[in-house]
Amino acid sequence: MPVSAPPLNARPVRLGAGLLAVAAAKFLVQLLLSGRYGLHRDEYLYLDMAHHLAWGYKEIPPLLAPLSWLAQAAFGHSVLGVKFFPALFGGLTVLLTGLIAREAGGGRGAQLAAGLAVALAPVYLAMHGLFQPNFLDVFFWTLYGWLVIRFVHTHEPRRLLWLGVAIGLGLLAKYTTAFYVLALVLALLLTPQERPWLLTRWFWGAVGLAALIVLPNLVWQATHHWPVLGHMHKLQETQLTNVSPISFLVEQLPMTLAGAPLWLAGLWFGFTRAGRPYRPLALAYFFVIGLLLLSRGKNYYAAAVYPPLMALGAVFLARKSRPVLPGALVLGIGLTLPLVPALLPVLSVEQLARYVRQLPVAALTRWEDGRQHQLPQDAADMHGWDEYAPLVQRALAQLPPAERAHCIVYGDNYGQAGALNWFGPALGLPRAYTLNGSNAYWMPAPDSVTAFIYANEGDGPEDLRQAFGTVEVVGRVQSPYARVRGSEVLLFRHPRADLRPFVLKRIKEAREGFE
Known part of the structure; x- marks a missing residue:
């Protein structure tokens, strides 16, 4: 059976109840289960x-902060x-993927398959x-x-303006949006039927809207000496130096396993004659x-590039042959299920450590240092943070009131400082600071320093x-x-001299650079 784009005047298929149920289940499962091990290092920041x-911030654009x-x-x-919010946007992404399948002419089965693959x-x-x-x-x-x-x-010009608004908001969420925007523009340049739109006032109006939305962040970056460049350089020196191009490519399949048969089919579809309207998304990939x-x-x-391709693949496979789509979905989900307890x-956590040792997927326990460990890195990053606050409380209890009044509580990085600020109020602790990343902007100049508690x-x-x-070593994190x-x-006590100039110098250096 030939596969084709729906006629322009075709009445859209109604959203299936199955897709709505999957989106709701995705939201509830992620919401109720995700916090079981505690919060992640990055979440404290x-x-x-x-x-x-x-x-703006040194690490990210500003949109996540108001959600926080x-x-x-x-x-x-x-x-x-x-x-x-992660669970909510997870459910919304499932729903949006089903809408893409619907827009491409997919029936309820294709919508459900696309939603399940993303979920x-x-x-x-x-x-x-x-x-x-x-x-x-x-x-x-x-989106x-x-x-x-x-x-x-539809080639309705105003849709380009909506795309410009969405791109502007996406750039306020994460700078990697720029990769996809550039990829889409390059893809449109290679698509003859869409290329003329790049020269219209509607396209440049969309560019203007996106620029206007992101402008406050660009002004912030410029007035703070472009810390995003320092952050990228730091990542290249530390975390990204261990990234292998071969492993990057190979891991795209296990990373998307439940939907891998669908997005591969979606890519193929984009380069067929019938899938010509969707070729920009395939080229952008x-x-x-x-x-x-x-x-x-x-x-x-690259994770964000796959949901639209999964939706297109679901439509393509559903129209090729009735059993093909469920077969591809069952294959992907069947291979994924053994990985679910690791994710x-x-x-x-004790059962998890034993379980991941039995899985033949090395990427699950390979951390950003390039080495293998007993747990997935994200799981290990959710343990031990609650131990800092009682230790800081113990250190403060050793100080007389005069020393305590001018004591700085400091974390080696944003995880430790953020964890102290999350768990500390319940124990009556003062705010903790660090000069790591954006935290450098938030540390006030002390009037004097009598003691220093250092996590x-x-x-x-x-x-x-x-x-x-x-x-004095007050204590150590014990969680195995x-x-x-x-x-x-x-706990540092009895300063040898006035430490205020030393602290002020460190604050100034951290604000101008990137730790």
Whole structure:
């Protein structure tokens, strides 16, 4: 049976109840399960951003911060509240993927298959359980796919303006949106029937809208000496240096396993005669992969490109032959199910450590340092953070009131400082600071320094040891599953001189550079 785009005047197929049920189930499962191990290292940073709303940060654009503020305003000090928006946007992405299948002429079966593929793909099970910019990135790229397909079906110019608005918001969510935008423009340049639109006032109006929306962040970046460039350079020096182009390509399949047969079919469809209207999305995929290979991006940086292709693949397979689509879906989901306990916390952490040892997927336990460990990195990054606050409380209890009044509580990185600020209020602790990343902007100038409590990942820095008369190890993180296991809380006392100039110098250096 030939596969073709729906006629322009075709009446859209109604959304299936199955797709709506999958979207709702995705939201509820991710919401109720994702916080079982606790919060992730990165989530503590983004929770801290709610107290420092701005048009930009060293690590990310600004859009996640107001969501952080809203989550805490609506849900209070609640892990469930932290997981609300990732789970919500996970459900919305499932729904949007079904809408893409519907727009491409897919019936309820194709819509359901596309939604299930996105709901269960390993990378999305992980992303939609974490309060990180990635869940916004996946949503916006999927939205772009839907808007592009709507436009190529109708060629209604105003849809380009909506696409411009969506791109502007996506750039405020995560800078990797620029990869997809560039890829789409390159794809349209290679698509003869769409190329003329790049010269119209509607296209440039869309560019203007996107630029206007992102302008406040660009102004912030310029007035703060473009810290995003420092952040990218730091990533290239540390995390991305261990990325292998071969492993990046190979891991695209297991990363998207439940939907891999569908997105491969969607790519094929885009290069057939019948799938010609959708060719820009297929071409954009190859440009995205190429750009990420050139920049040594991590494998999951490409995750957002797949939902529209899964939707197109579901439509293509459904029209080729009735049994093909369910067969492809069953194959993908069947291969995915053994990985689910490693991605959703359905097991205790002890059971998880035993379980992942039996899985033949090395990427699950390979961390950004390039080595294998006993747990997936995200799971290890959810343990041990609650141990810092009691240790800091113990250190403060050793200080007389005069010393305590001028004591700085400091974390070696944003995870430790953020965790202290999350768990600390219940124990009456003062706010903790760090000069790591955006936190450098938030540390006030002290009037004097009488003591220093340092949550570190190793030995205390030598300059602090020389500046104080005594240093004591108050305690260490004990959790055997924590990535920060063995991290110390140190108490520095009896300063040898006035430390205010030293601290002010460090704050200035951190604000101008990137730690």
